Amino acid sequence: MTEQTHKAGFVNIIGKPNVGKSTLMNVLIGERLSIISSKAQTTRHRIMGIINDDNYQIVFSDTPGMLKPKYELHKNMMSFVHMSLEDADVILFVTDLFETDEEIEDVIEKINQSGVPVLLVINKIDLSKEGQLDAVTVYWTQRIKAETIIPISATESFNTERILQEILDRLPSHPPFYDKEELTDKPERFFASEIIREKIFLNYKKEIPYSTEVAIEDFYEEEKIIRIRAIIYVERSSQKGIIIGEGGKALKRIGIQSREEMEKFFGKKIFLETYVKVEEDWRKNKNKLKKFGYDQ
Numbered sequence: 001m002t003e004q005t006h007k008a009g010f011v012n013i014i015g016k017p018n019v020g021k022s023t024l025m026n027v028l029i030g031e032r033l034s035i036i037s038s039k040a041q042t043t044r045h046r047i048m049g050i051i052n053d054d055n056y057q058i059v060f061s062d063t064p065g066m067l068k069p070k071y072e073l074h075k076n077m078m079s080f081v082h083m084s085l086e087d088a089d090v091i092l093f094v095t096d097l098f099e100t101d102e103e104i105e106d107v108i109e110k111i112n113q114s115g116v117p118v119l120l121v122i123n124k125i126d127l128s129k130e131g132q133l134d135a136v137t138v139y140w141t142q143r144i145k146a147e148t149i150i151p152i153s154a155t156e157s158f159n160t161e162r163i164l165q166e167i168l169d170r171l172p173s174h175p176p177f178y179d180k181e182e183l184t185d186k187p188e189r190f191f192a193s194e195i196i197r198e199k200i201f202l203n204y205k206k207e208i209p210y211s212t213e214v215a216i217e218d219f220y221e222e223e224k225i226i227r228i229r230a231i232i233y234v235e236r237s238s239q240k241g242i243i244i245g246e247g248g249k250a251l252k253r254i255g256i257q258s259r260e261e262m263e264k265f266f267g268k269k270i271f272l273e274t275y276v277k278v279e280e281d282w283r284k285n286k287n288k289l290k291k292f293g294y295d296q
């Protein structure tokens with residue numbers, strides 16, 4: 001038998017907010033790396049998730065949903081999207097049964113010009129009504145130059161194996177880019193902050209999740225326990241009151257839910273302390289954004 005060549009490459013997941021990009025990446029890699037919520041603009045960074053096999057290494061990147069920037073924060077989020085257009089071997093363009101190309105025509109143009117093979121993934125087909133998938137397929141094939149169209153349901157893991165096969169067919173021969181033990185490029189404390197951010201997205205309404213950022217001040221790993229001190233930053237003191245809630249109840253709930261999720265994620269006992277601070281208008285301020293790790 002001839003020796004198989006090793007394949008490796010970057011597969012970048014892009015699309016509008018809320019179409020299910022993070023849900024899909026987690027299903028493909030089999031780990032809950034990216035946070036998920038029913039609200040748009042949940043993901044704010046480029047997050048790598050790696051699949052390692054003897055014969056291949058696929059480096060996925062989950063990215064923030066594509067949008068027209070309204071805040072300085074959005075510009076940073078979109079720069080992660082543009083960066084991931086540049087180093088992709090394969091683009092997974094994810095949409096669902098409901099999204100249109102409104103506001104993202106220029107990025108689609110850039111993808112069409114890029115020469116990178118595009119797999120068009122139509123998600124949430126578990127919600128499909130008669131004829132809807134056909135109509136959506138026609139709509140998107142007129143807009144994006146895709147090599148193939150893959151209808152899926154990420155939440156039901158339906159047809160996601162086909163995505164892997166289509167990727168492997170297009171992955172270049174290359175030695176691995178990362179150690180075969182690696183699962184992501186982000187440090188552990190990043191995931192601790194994301195887990196808290198997810199619980200905030202799930203528990204608060206309107207502007208609160210969008211006005212919030214989480215910073216991990218301390219992350220001490222001991223043999224049997226990880227001790228974490230997190231600061232939840234909001235933009236105004238009125239929001240601080242909402243996050244804490246009556247008698248501290250709301251913040252306590254966030255603490256409990258986050259700790260439980262972290263214990264699953266890190267596989268260790270967690271001691272978590274959370275504090276709330278005001279960092280006025282951090283979403284509009286370049287220096288404050290830099291401090292929070294948006295330094296593109």
Ligand SMILES: Nc1nc2c(ncn2[C@@H]2O[C@H](COP(=O)(O)OP(=O)(O)OP(=O)(O)O)[C@@H](O)[C@H]2O)c(=O)[nH]1
Nearest residue numbers: 017018019020021022023038041042043065154155
């Ligand atoms: N019915 C259905 N819902 C889905 C499916 N995939 C994702 N969702 C839901 O869609 C919502 C958004 O999912 P996310 O994975 O956070 O979407 P995203 O594209 O990463 O969103 P941003 O990070 O905001 O850009 C969540 O409520 C998911 O549970 C699916 O296949 N079917």
Ligand SMILES: [Mg+2]
Nearest residue numbers: 021022042043
């Ligand atoms: Mg996301």
